[in-house]
Amino acid sequence: MSRFRRALSLSLACSIVVLETGCAVAPGMEIPSAMKHESESLSSAQRANDASVPITEIDAKVVALQASRTEADIQRVAVDLAGPVTAYKIGPADVLQVIVWDHPELAAAQGSQPTAAPRPADPPQGVVVDEDGYIQFPYVGRLKVSGLSTGEIQTRLRAALAEYFRSPQVTVRIASFRARRVFVDGEVHAPGTQQLNDVPMTLIEAIGRAGGFTPNADKARLVLARGGRTYAVDIPALLAHGEDPASLMLRSGDVLRVMSREESGAYVMGEVVKPTTAIPKPDGVLTLADALSQAGSLNAATSNPRQLYVVRGAKGAQPEVFHLDARSPVAMVMAGRFKLQPDDVVYVDATDLVRVNRVLTLLLPAINAALTGAVVTK
CATH class of the missing domain: 3.10.560.10 (Outer membrane lipoprotein wza domain like)
Known part of the structure; x- marks a missing residue:
């Protein structure tokens, strides 16, 4: 007991x-x-x-x-990412089409004659800007074009050809945009690389080109990486505070990621x-x-x-x-x-x-x- x-x-x-x-x-x-x-x-x-x-x-x-x-974060994003609309600047790998009127032989020199059966993998016809930013053109030789607009290139070609032709009429257009690009990743229907062209690309346009948001996309968490800095973009908050997301401009080299709601x-x-x-x-x-x-x-x-x-x-x-x-x-x-x-x-x-x-x-x-x-x- x-x-x-x-x-x-x-x-x-x-x-x-x-x-x-x-x-x-x-x-x-x-x-x-x-x-x-x-x-x-x-x-x-x-x-x-x-x-x-x-x-x-x-x-x-x-x-x-x-x-x-x-609100402070929104203002910072709106100021830093909104920029003036500038003309497209030529870069390496871009392809130019140069027309010197009344001189068809110069057109033949830049490979502009159509082929019988062009393949999708064939490079665009025209003058290709090399990796150093130069083009090679008859009577002109090597000409630095990287960082110039098509209008500036026209002026320089006209001045150089004036030594050989009387009052040459020159037209320069971009046959293929290949130098400048952005990358869109994450919760969009078609992620991948997008080429910048002569129409400035906004953040909204980049998402549209990528097929739009998926149902799982978090529209309040877009991350933009640019030049070593990262910006958090909240589209609903921008709209709620009277800021236009279409005013946010993308630049060459930008990486835009749309986060998922699970993340x-x-x-x-x-x-x-x-x-x-x-x-x-x-x-x-x-x-x-x-x-x-x-x-x-x-x-x-x-x-x-x-x-x-x-x-x-x-x-x-x-x-x-x-x-x-x-x-x-x-x-x-x-x-x-x-x-x-x-x-x-x-x-x-x-x-x-x-x-x-x-x-x-x-x-x-x-x-x-x-x-x-x-x-x-x-």
Whole structure:
């Protein structure tokens, strides 16, 4: 009997310890106690000093700051990518057609006679600009044309031919545009290289030439790489702020990538009905309320609405943590305005009673085994 009593006393003692410290030893993910808002008397500064990462309350001020940053980014993109419309400049590999009127022999010299059965792989007929930017033309010799417009080339050819012909009439046109190109990749129907021609190419036109967006495209996350810099282009936000995406001009060497909506998702974890990866809407917008809705909302039986967190920038040097007390319906208005970023983590904590219950669930098999062993020994 004494062994049974000792086992029973030990079991009761373990249960008391669990009840007192269950929150500290509960399994699963947990926001550290120093980061929780358990005491309403603590100021934000005190909580920031106690926590390894400062916590920012999601309120109207934070939402307004988020909107102002978005507007600043839009203005920067609109200024940096909008440029004056300039004439096409000839470059290496372009093919020119030079016509000197009343002198057909010069046309024959540049290979402009049609062939009987031209093949698709045959180079275009005309004068090809070499890799150094020069062309070779009868009576003129080597002439530097790279970086010039067709009008400037006409003027130089006319001046050079005037030494051999009286008032030569020269026409220069581009037979094939091959020198300048951009690359469009990602969620478009026909990704690949696109040649720039004498009509300046806008960002919208490049997407149109690539077949348009796929259904999985995130129109709010277009990434343009240019000259060692990267620009994030948000088409719906540009339109919402009165900026015309058609004013964004592409240059030779630009790389435009359209991200997929899956790449822009946020993770929803913790006490929700269905932990998931929340996907932005077709317009690229994903708010905290959208993410919770896709996760089936908070678990009414286990969640603590006071402890709703958004962890941002986990891959960077200094993550950010945002907190929302979701007990009030007004808080969900803030959740509907707080926009999530790709790879954000939304975490809903559990109640203390749920934590204690989970610890007891783990310990009860051991307690029952100890009691059973004591009875058998008796």
